[in-house]
Amino acid sequence: MPRRSWVLWAAAALTAVAPALLFWVVSVVTGDDGSRTYITMFQRSCLGWDIHNQILLWVYPVKAFPLFSYGGAPLIVLGFVGWCLSLRGGRAGLGRILGRCVAVVLLALGLPDFLLPTLDVALGPVCLDAWGPPERFSTQIAWGLYDCVAPVLVLFAVRVPRRAYIRRGPVIRTTAAVLAVTAVVLLPAASAPPGRVSGERELDCAGFGDGTVTGLSAADKRFLCTVRGHDRPYDLGVEGWDEVSDQDVLAQGRHLCALATRHGGDIAARAVSEAPQASLAGALADLCPAVAGAQQAEADRRQAESDAYVAQKERACAAHPRHRPKVLPVRQRRATMWTEFWTIDGWEEGYEGEGDPPDLVEDLVGGGRGTLAIWAADEVGHACVTAESYTRRPPPETRGWEEVVEVGYESPTGALALSDGDGTRLRGLTTRGPGSYRVRVHLRGRELVYQVAYPPDGAVELLVQVFPGTAKKPVVYK
Missing domain, CATH: 2.60.34.30 (Competence, DNA-entry nuclease inhibitor, ComJ)
Incomplete structure (x- = not known):
């Protein structure tokens, strides 16, 4: 096993986990957990921003999976183990395939954070407002580039060094795979109509089966009905979200769900309650299984406490002698x-x-x-x-x-x-x-x-x- 590959694998894992370690140290020293979220009510249709809101629906649940935590470090370690075992078994080609798969997955998750803002910059300055203040835009570009460092190191780790110049077939194939995955993810999202605000009948909030909105799950529709105040009589919904498009509401709801999921589904957690879109927390159980599970567990616990309390009082009353008239x-x-x-x-x-x-x-x-x-x-x-x-x-x-x-x-x-x-x-x-x-x-x-x-x-x-x-x-x- 070449020493150069070992060093590159280790560098990739350390690069992935370094931000999480840094934020942990800062939170311990300062008491600030580092949770910062920017929310925008941007209504213009911009290609990069529209695609970003669509892919949030699947990127955040994927990133919340333990294998992709700490910048994908667990996935890198798993790929490294597979690469080592393949080399020991005399199947170096399989090891290279495993390493490239790890890199492709991490690039597919990290590249949109860099490519989509860059795309809107290329289309014109009007769409920059969607990405927030300049300092936030610069930070997102920087972190998007940083997230690509670890998978690139993995690609170099599994690359076979050659002294003579030859056609870089594996690199070309890897680049094509990344572009293909990105296209599969981004192009359908780009075709979605932006800025749609669906009404009560369109979402079928009453449950009569007359809804006309397509492409949304039942959970998505319930969440939108609750946010817009269509789920029960006299409910005014969540203030400030009635004119926000379906895709933006769902994107912010998914983001808040990811925060709540990392805290066991607790919407009272500091990272959730202090998030800019925290007003959506009351409706989050319709969209977020972790929140629904936590709330059901709390309801069951309270019901059990109430039943035990009532049973205790009833036993005390039953212990009194019966009246003999x-x-x-x-x-x-x-x-x-x-x-x-x-x-x-x-x-x-x-x-x-x-x-x-x-x-x-x-x-x-x-x-x-x-x-x-x-x-x-x-x-x-x-x-x-x-x-x-x-x-x-x-x-x-x-x-x-x-x-x-x-x-x-x-x-x-x-x-x-x-x-x-x-x-x-x-x-x-x-x-x-x-x-x-x-x-x-x-x-x-x-x-x-x-x-x-x-x-x-x-x-x-x-x-x-x-x-x-x-x-x-x-x-x-x-």
Whole structure:
């Protein structure tokens, strides 16, 4: 194995990885991760810029693949291993082919960053505004040239040195391959109509199958629908992007997706949240699998936490002894009920939210026509509720309860049910259909809730007894 080739392979790998190492050192020393992105609202059609926006759709996902990280250093190392094994096996030609393939791939990824701005410069100064300020344009040209150094070193590493001048067949073939790959990638993109801003019907945002836009994936269309505010009623979309062309929106979305993918799909990562196109992050899950996966994982985690939290409170309520009434009720129901506004409510169909909620007697229970309210928590919390229905008045019970209050209630439909903010309903409380009833509420645990910021699970217990009665005045037993 020639020493010259070893040195060139090593130089190629170091050249590829050097920028990443430099940026890492700078970020450690200064605390700046070096993420800088330029966004433009350039609307003119320029060949180089239009092609650049099209190839972003596939270049950034490819560059995000681990094999192409660190400037393609892993790919260069892999090619070097293949070259070494080929030489040891006596198949030098195969080694040269592997090295040239590595170089062609890296050149195909790096050359557009140099060639496309140069193309627009050649076409005239008008299109330079698309590439940003002069310093950014110069930086892109410089990095585009730098990215070509490593693959060129690989080509020299696998080249067989000859003392006499001969026709450079392998070099010519390699150059032709690079040009062919570039043409395959760039020419279809150049034929795409620039500046198109598709409407709601064209994108088929409603899902009725009447879309007319072609050449876009379902994910692309969903992303555009969300950005333009067509995906749900009353959504105004992402401000500032409604007049930007489809290809520019998708290109910037792909760029933001690449940033988020490098940070595990986290759109709250600093590199994503500080990017110029960060306003697109809210719609990025439609376009970016990494973001969608991260958001789904977070939603699953939160749901699991919520389920575990609710289960813990329900176990605490279930641990309380069941109430043993002095008179057998028609039915008895138990439930853990939740509130975010102090009370759990009783409603009958057609009377939900009708009028003002009833005033609470002794800040415990209030009844009206078709409406009932029972205190359950200090604004937000849960209570262990037992509801009992009777056909006649049960004897009062005060022992073991801190508060006992009874009020009148008028049932217009005979179908009173207690409801909480979590969807739990205790039905069948009125036993004789429409008419006059009394509601007696027993409570313990209120003082503990007021005394500590985080009371024990199941601290509030409520016993609600509903029975026929025509009396209107409230009665405070305790």
